[in-house]
Amino acid sequence: MSSSFANTTIDRPQYALPPSDSRAQTKQFVLDLQDEICQALERLDGQARFQEDNWEREAGGGGRSRVIRDGGVFEQGGVNFSEVWGDTLPPAILTQRPEAAGHGFYATGTSMVLHPRNPYVPTVHLNYRYFEAGPVWWFGGGMDLTPYYAFAEDAVHFHTIAKQACDAHHPEYYPTFKRWCDEYFYLKHRQEARGIGGLFFDYQDDRGKLYCGPHTDSPAAVYSDRVGVIPRTWEEIFAFVQSCGRAFLPAYVPIAEKRKDTEYGDRERNFQLYRRGRYVEFNLVYDRGTVFGLQTNGRTESILMSLPPLVRWEYGYEPEPGTPEAELTATFLKARDWVG
Amino acid sequence: MSSSFANTTIDRPQYALPPSDSRAQTKQFVLDLQDEICQALERLDGQARFQEDNWEREAGGGGRSRVIRDGGVFEQGGVNFSEVWGDTLPPAILTQRPEAAGHGFYATGTSMVLHPRNPYVPTVHLNYRYFEAGPVWWFGGGMDLTPYYAFAEDAVHFHTIAKQACDAHHPEYYPTFKRWCDEYFYLKHRQEARGIGGLFFDYQDDRGKLYCGPHTDSPAAVYSDRVGVIPRTWEEIFAFVQSCGRAFLPAYVPIAEKRKDTEYGDRERNFQLYRRGRYVEFNLVYDRGTVFGLQTNGRTESILMSLPPLVRWEYGYEPEPGTPEAELTATFLKARDWVG
Numbered sequence: 001m002s003s004s005f006a007n008t009t010i011d012r013p014q015y016a017l018p019p020s021d022s023r024a025q026t027k028q029f030v031l032d033l034q035d036e037i038c039q040a041l042e043r044l045d046g047q048a049r050f051q052e053d054n055w056e057r058e059a060g061g062g063g064r065s066r067v068i069r070d071g072g073v074f075e076q077g078g079v080n081f082s083e084v085w086g087d088t089l090p091p092a093i094l095t096q097r098p099e100a101a102g103h104g105f106y107a108t109g110t111s112m113v114l115h116p117r118n119p120y121v122p123t124v125h126l127n128y129r130y131f132e133a134g135p136v137w138w139f140g141g142g143m144d145l146t147p148y149y150a151f152a153e154d155a156v157h158f159h160t161i162a163k164q165a166c167d168a169h170h171p172e173y174y175p176t177f178k179r180w181c182d183e184y185f186y187l188k189h190r191q192e193a194r195g196i197g198g199l200f201f202d203y204q205d206d207r208g209k210l211y212c213g214p215h216t217d218s219p220a221a222v223y224s225d226r227v228g229v230i231p232r233t234w235e236e237i238f239a240f241v242q243s244c245g246r247a248f249l250p251a252y253v254p255i256a257e258k259r260k261d262t263e264y265g266d267r268e269r270n271f272q273l274y275r276r277g278r279y280v281e282f283n284l285v286y287d288r289g290t291v292f293g294l295q296t297n298g299r300t301e302s303i304l305m306s307l308p309p310l311v312r313w314e315y316g317y318e319p320e321p322g323t324p325e326a327e328l329t330a331t332f333l334k335a336r337d338w339v340g
Numbered sequence: 341m342s343s344s345f346a347n348t349t350i351d352r353p354q355y356a357l358p359p360s361d362s363r364a365q366t367k368q369f370v371l372d373l374q375d376e377i378c379q380a381l382e383r384l385d386g387q388a389r390f391q392e393d394n395w396e397r398e399a400g401g402g403g404r405s406r407v408i409r410d411g412g413v414f415e416q417g418g419v420n421f422s423e424v425w426g427d428t429l430p431p432a433i434l435t436q437r438p439e440a441a442g443h444g445f446y447a448t449g450t451s452m453v454l455h456p457r458n459p460y461v462p463t464v465h466l467n468y469r470y471f472e473a474g475p476v477w478w479f480g481g482g483m484d485l486t487p488y489y490a491f492a493e494d495a496v497h498f499h500t501i502a503k504q505a506c507d508a509h510h511p512e513y514y515p516t517f518k519r520w521c522d523e524y525f526y527l528k529h530r531q532e533a534r535g536i537g538g539l540f541f542d543y544q545d546d547r548g549k550l551y552c553g554p555h556t557d558s559p560a561a562v563y564s565d566r567v568g569v570i571p572r573t574w575e576e577i578f579a580f581v582q583s584c585g586r587a588f589l590p591a592y593v594p595i596a597e598k599r600k601d602t603e604y605g606d607r608e609r610n611f612q613l614y615r616r617g618r619y620v621e622f623n624l625v626y627d628r629g630t631v632f633g634l635q636t637n638g639r640t641e642s643i644l645m646s647l648p649p650l651v652r653w654e655y656g657y658e659p660e661p662g663t664p665e666a667e668l669t670a671t672f673l674k675a676r677d678w679v680g
Contacts, residue, residue, distance in 0.1 A: 053656065067655045078655065189634035189643075277647070284624035285634055294529040294625055303529075307617070307653040315407045315418065315645055316393065 015099075016206050018137050018234045023106055026130040026238065027083055030110040033128065033245045034081045037112065038066055040249050041079075044256055047072035050079065055299055060085040065302045069309070073121065073260050077114035078305030083107070089133055092288065096203060096212065103134025109141070110245075111289070113306040119272035120262035122147035122154070122195070123279060124252050125306070127289070128245050130238075137234070139241045140202035143248055144181055145255075146195030146279065148272045149324055150332040154255045155196040159338035162199050165247035169240040170230060176211050177201045182335035183213060187282050193333045194282050198251075199244060204237050271325050273312035280311055355439075356546050358477050358574045363446055366470040366578065367423055370450040373468065373585045374421045377452065378406055380589050381419075384596055387412035390419065395639055400425040405642045409649070413461065413600050417454035418645030423447070429473055432628065436543060436552065443474025449481070450585075451629075453646040459612035460602035462487035462494070462535070463619060464592050465646070467629070468585050470578075477574070479581045480542035483588055484521055485595075486535030486619065488612045489664050490672040494595045495536040499678035502539050505587035509580040510570060516551050517541045522675035523553060527622055533673040534622050538591075539584060544577050611665050613652035620651055 019025065038050045048071030056062035063082030068074050085106045088094075094101050109129030116123065128141030145158045159178070166173035181200035186193055203212045209229055283290045283306050293303040319325035359365065378390045388411030396402035403422030408414050425446045428434075434441050449469025456463065468481035485498045499518070506513035521540035526533055543552050549569055623630045623646050633643040659665035 065655075069655070076653075076655070189638075189640045273650075280620060280651075281624060281634075281644075284621060285631060291625065294621075298529075300529045301656050304621075304653065305655055309653055310613075311620075311651045311653075313416075313644065313647040313649055313651075315405075315409075315416070316641055 014207075015135050015137065016234060018132065022130075022132065022137070022234065023108065027108045029238075029242055029245070030081055030108055030128060030130075033248075034064075034066070034079050034110045036246075037110075037126075037248060038068075038079055040253060041068065041074070041077070041114070044253055044260075045071040045073045048074065053302075055302070057082075057084050057299065059297070063299070063302065065299075065305065067305060071117075073116050073118070073256060075115050075117040076309040077112070078302070079110065079112040080302050080305065081108075081110050082302070089131075093131075097133070097136045097138070100133035100136045103136075105131060105133035107131045111306075115276070115308045116256065116260070118260055118262060119148045119264050119268040120259040121256050122150075122259075123276075123308075126245075126248050128241055130241075136205070138203045138205040138208070139237050140204065141241060141244065142177065142181055142198060142200035143244070143251065144185055144195055144198035144200065145252070147332065148275050148328065149268065150196065150328050151259075152338075154258075155332065155338045157255060158196065158198060158251050161247050161251035162244075163339050165243040166199070166240070168243055169236070170232075172210060172230065173240065174199075178337075179335070180211060180213065185282065187278060187286070189285075190278065190281070192278065192329060193335055194278065196332050196338065197335065204241075206232055206234065206237070270312065271319075273308075273310055274314055274317060275328070276308040276311045277313045280307055283307065354547075355475050355477060356574060358472065362470075362472065362477070362574065363448065367448045369578075369582055369585070370448055370468060370470075371421055373588075374404075374406070374419050374450045376586075377466075377588060378408075378419055380593060381408065381414070381417070381454070384593055384600075385411040385413045388414065393642075395642070397422075397424050397639065399637070403639070403642065405639075405645065407645060411457075413456050413458070413596060415455050415457040416649040417452070418642070419450065419452040420642050420645065421448075421450045422642070429471075433471075437473070437476045437478070440473035440476045443476075445471060445473035447471045451646075455616070455648045456596065456600070458600055458602060459488045459604050459608040460599040461596050462490075462599075463616075463648075466585075466588050468581055470581075476545070478543045478545040478548070479577050480544065481581060481584065482517065482521055482538060482540035483584070483591065484525055484535055484538035484540065485592070487672065488615050488668065489608065490536065490668050491599075492678075494598075495672065495678045497595060498536070498538060498591050501587050501591035502584075503679050505583040506539070506580070508583055509576070510572075512550060512570065513541075513580065514539075518677075519675070520551060520553065525622065527618060527626070529625070530618065530621070532618065532669060533675055534618065536672050536678065537675065544581075546572055546574065546577070610652065611659075613648075613650055614654055614657060615668070616648040616651045617653045620647055623647065 042049055045068060048068045050066040050068045053065045061084030063080060066079045069076045085104065087104050089100050089105045107129060109127065111127040113125045114123060123146040126143040131138050147154065163174040166177065177199045178197060181197045182193060184200045185195065185197065290303055294300065382389055385408060388408050390406040390408045393405045401424030403420060406419045409416045425444065427444050429440050429445045447469060449467065451467040453465045454463060463486040466483040470479050471477060503514040506517065517539040518537060521537045522533060524540045525535065630643055634640065
């Protein structure tokens with residue numbers, strides 16, 4: 001895998017300089033995105049409001065964490081903003097961008113996980129982030145949907161909005177970042193996708209390849225290196241990331257609106273709590289942001305806002321064939337194309 | 341850390357050969373231990389019985405997993421036996437025992453986690469295992485207790501029984517393996533011990549040091565290398581491990597008997613479910629056996645039998661000062677000496 005990474009930048013002498021106000025621009029974008037999303041989610045929820053915690057990071061920077069709980073729609077959800085800086089990036093990142101070694105870094109971003117109470121409303125995750133370190137800068141992020149009782153029309157809708165956001169910028173974006181998402185959000189020990197996917201990308205700059213991988217042993221990790229370096233400026237990549245960020249509400253809210261009043265009972269609730277265990281397993285075992293944050297003195301409560309409020313594990317559980325519970329894994333938790 | 345490991349064996353030409361029936365002896369021991377423990381736990385529970393699954397491992401070997409649920413005492417618990425073999429040990433182990441490189445391996449062991457329903461009865465974990473690989477063999481294991489509502493007299497009892505099992509074999513065992521346990525079962529991101537500790541050891545052979553570490557950033561990881569290599573035979577180490585295994589029931593059952601009928605309400609139950617989240621966090625983020633098993637095609641359902649049946653996460657929870665919930669972290673979840 002490291003050999004793939006060794007080949008993710010092209011032989012151009014240097015990265016173009018970002019604009020002089022690059023940090024202010026990206027920080028304002030993620031702050032505004034956090035605000036827009038929180039306001040719209042409060043309207044959707046109808047009952048609960050986000051509670052905000054502002055915090056500082058000892059090694060530099062800080063953030064504002066917002067949590068909604070016990071709402072009309074959301075059992076628990078968190079939307080984080082953070083802006084951090086320090087002397088050195090962690091080794092895992094330096095392996096991928098060795099030019100950053102010996103330089104301080106700056107990073108800002110927003111991340112979100114929402115756990116609705118109704119098992120018919122999918123859990124959803126979003127994250128967009130921007131890094132600078134010496135001569136290197138890049139954007140990363142994405143959004144992905146994790147249904148418990150899944151509907152093909154919802155998967156098609158979510159992916160259609162994601163694709164539209166991508167297609168406005170480059171035709172290779174959606175097919176590349178859709179597959180990268182399938183590859184990343186994969187639980188190898190369960191041989192299951194975490195959900196129905198969405199978008200995921202990292203290391204988007206003006207020298208690197210569009211796709212940097214493979215990162216996992218997912219069966220989805222078969223995407224070849226046919227997509228190389230696409231000539232782009234800082235401004236073009238930032239515009240793309242903004243489009244992706246703004247695509248979240250139209251991608252998710254209509255699904256939540258449509259499903260939030262569906263009747264359910266103990267069976268659906270128990271299945272949802274069981275499936276939430278997979279979310280915990282992914283985030284604690286595989287998610288690099290979570291594991292890295294926990295192991296490097298990140299703000300634990302903000303990092304673990306992604307975990308569900310109530311979770312169940314059951315040894316040897318298998319859904320009855322032919323039920324919606326069995327259909328979830330058989331049909332939806334496998335990488336597949338939802339839009340043409 | 342690798343520098344510590346590079347120095348964990350002494351300059352003696354070779355390991356003594358284990359007895360010709362070493363695998364049969366150790367396998368029988370862990371099978372018998374699984375049987376004894378399951379029978380005693382069923383008597384303690386009074387209602388539920390263990391359900392057994394026999395399974396085979398594609399790459400060699402297999403096991404028998406036993407699960408008890410919805411009992412009078414145990415909400416869920418698993419006791420595993422496994423015997424596995426293969427072509428090569430994982431890199432993390434080869435770093436520590438490089439002599440095993442290029443050799444096939446054999447491993448057998450038993451592991452157990454019990455999650456009682458009553459928040460006054462502690463969760464408990466046990467694991468004993470034996471490895472052979474080419475010229476190398478070793479024993480590892482231990483047991484440790486994780487209370488939710490903690491009592492000093494229970495901690496003293498558990499450690500007293502553990503110490504007695506150790507002291508019958510060598511006076512350095514208990515102080516060394518007690519501290520190693522404190523060091524290993526530590527959640528760095530919470531700055532908390534998982535519980536009140538017990539015993540933990542690994543790589544016990546006739547050439548290696550008693551203590552191989554440090555492995556973590558725990559404040560408990562301050563144990564010096566004053567204990568070097570203690571001259572011991574295979575038979576002596578095996579006898580010690582058997583004593584430890586047999587110490588489990590007298591260490592745990594009296595505590596469970598004493599606490600199992602304590603009255604409790606929603607407050608205690610909610611706190612237990614919240615604290616169980618720490619168990620999940622430890623097992624999925626730090627426990628090398630769990631993470632290694634999941635990433636190398638172990639039997640997922642047997643590995644994750646250690647996870648609690650129902651778990652709660654709550655953003656920003658802090659117990660009221662002066663309550664038993666606050667006393668747990670303040671007094672019990674810090675490494676300390678429970679017996680002289």
